Amino acid sequence: MTTFLRLLAEPDKATALAESCSRLRSGSSDPRLFSVAPTAFDTVPGKPFAYWVSEALRETFARLPAFEGEGRTARLGGSTKNDFRFLRVWWEISGQLPVVSGKKWFPFAKGGAFSPFFADVYLVVNWLSNAREIEAELLMKFPYLGDSADFVLHRNHPYLRPGLTWPRRTTSGLGLRVMPVGCIFADKGPAAFVAVDDPNSLLALLALTNSSAYGLLVSLQLAAADAAARSYEVGVIQKTPVPALSAERQATLAALAQRAWSLKRTLDTIEETSHAFLLPAALRHRLGDYDPPAIGAELTRIQAQIDAIAFDLYGFSATDRAAAQPSQVLTTEGDAEASDADADHDEEDRATPIDQTAGLLSWAAGVAFGRFDWHLATGERVAPPEPEPFDPLPAKSPGMLPDGNAPFHVHPGLLVDDPGHPHDLTRLVEEVLAAVDVTVPDEVRRWQRKDFFPFHLQRYSKSRRKAPIYWPLATASGSYTLWLFYPRLTSQTLYTALNDFVEPKLKQVAADLTALRNKGTARTRDDERRFEALQAFDSELIELRDTLLKLAPSYHPNHDDGVQINAAPLWPLFRHKPWQKVLKDTWAKLEKGDYDWAHLAMNYWPERVREKCRIDKSLAIAHGLEDLYVEPEAAAKKTRGKKKAG
16 A cells, blocks of 8 residues: 555645654644555556555546447547638628638637636637648648648537537636537637437537536546646547436436526626627626526526536535536636636636626727627527537627618728718717617717727737727827727728818818918917817828828728738727737738738738739639649659679
């Protein structure tokens, strides 16, 4: 027998070690002391020193079948090795392209934040022609792959099938969630499947794998300290035991999992960027069924029910159950994630609480732009029924304006910060709030000018992608701002800004200046101040007009390129310094040739890009110019010469 000391929870480990050793020598009992035969670890895959649990619990690995088998399977997904090029967030391409087209963009489950049972799949991946463009770049980057990139892409794995997925590396615990049909999954977001894709079997498995019992069996194989970042690799999941389920137990677990999924999805219905979005938090109660404290309490009850059933199925004793400290808890997205140091997702991926007034004003702006439907808030439109867990993701969230419905305000793809203008954004926001019977907050225009874009940029950034869809192009002082709506962005948008907004404003300012100038010596002190302000404003408008005139002829955006690439040529007109810096750096890389896969690069530097297409197959595929690509000749094999005599 070997004696082990478990002192992980002790604040003063030196004192605890001395006490435990003293008790060991005296033969006294100590809950921190464990005597286990080394051969007892053989039953656990990897033979970790899982000394703190009972022999019966370790024997579970020999007594029950492993996850991998009996129609169940878990697989690692693909990696693009160039996410900036091949990934988008779903709202970047929704202006012109369907999310699930079967041709190019597919939902991409890429791990993300800890969120058991439900997490929105917000990324899409370019999987055109079974990822030919990705494959071509991989083969050029990594010649050792030979003539196939499947070692990286894993295209023989069960993509597009409904399944379960989870973040592979996290400190928050194992958390499996639903993966809808039609998804590609990633190496950082592995996936699990069952025979014939049966939804009830998947949901029952979802409940079981999110139980404390299953979590404990997984943790035994990892043998990591509680605070360490853990890698929940496919192999670990494959080897973890799964008990047989009767039809009754399967139905019970499936019902609990579906309810948990539904509750977690309900919490996401206030997130503008979610496929589940309905209304902002300030208005969500109008549709009923939204009570976060009650939802949190019910999720806790569901977790307790799942744990109790799983403990019985695994045959855990009272001591074993005590050892299974809850490793995954169904929270309201904020409680357990505060200490999460997940290495595979960004801070902005967390579902952080937002100010209700800011969320309300943001939604009202979205209504003004034609993105969201205010009729849900007035009761004139009934919210659509909740989808089934494994249904394909929709092209639009239920809170967005349905195709064919008239928008709140008809506009040419631009709004403006200009009091008195028919397309004035602030006035429209106030009209939206009045239409849904909400008291208009004070200083809406100040919020729109100072706080709206930073708030919007933060909320529309996911997985290292920054993708705001409301673009403020402003004069140097910010005294005049044009708001471009990215989903309606075209090569004519800058001309529209010039002809319908800036030029008329310049004429109006010129007329006001002429009137004041004609007053001559009769101008009052207030007139003088206004005259000076108008002169400065006129100069800023002229600078804005000249910049737009310079940019417009060569500006041909393509939604395929994503927000950051399309916004880069306009970087001088963004006044938010962090975003301006991102765009300026992006433009520099475009000029340098780092992003020649982009359609925008072809517009500005066609000769350079076409020349590259001759030697780079991935660029040739991206631009539809495979006829230019010249396959390099195979290197001649070296022959071994005869040894010289003597």
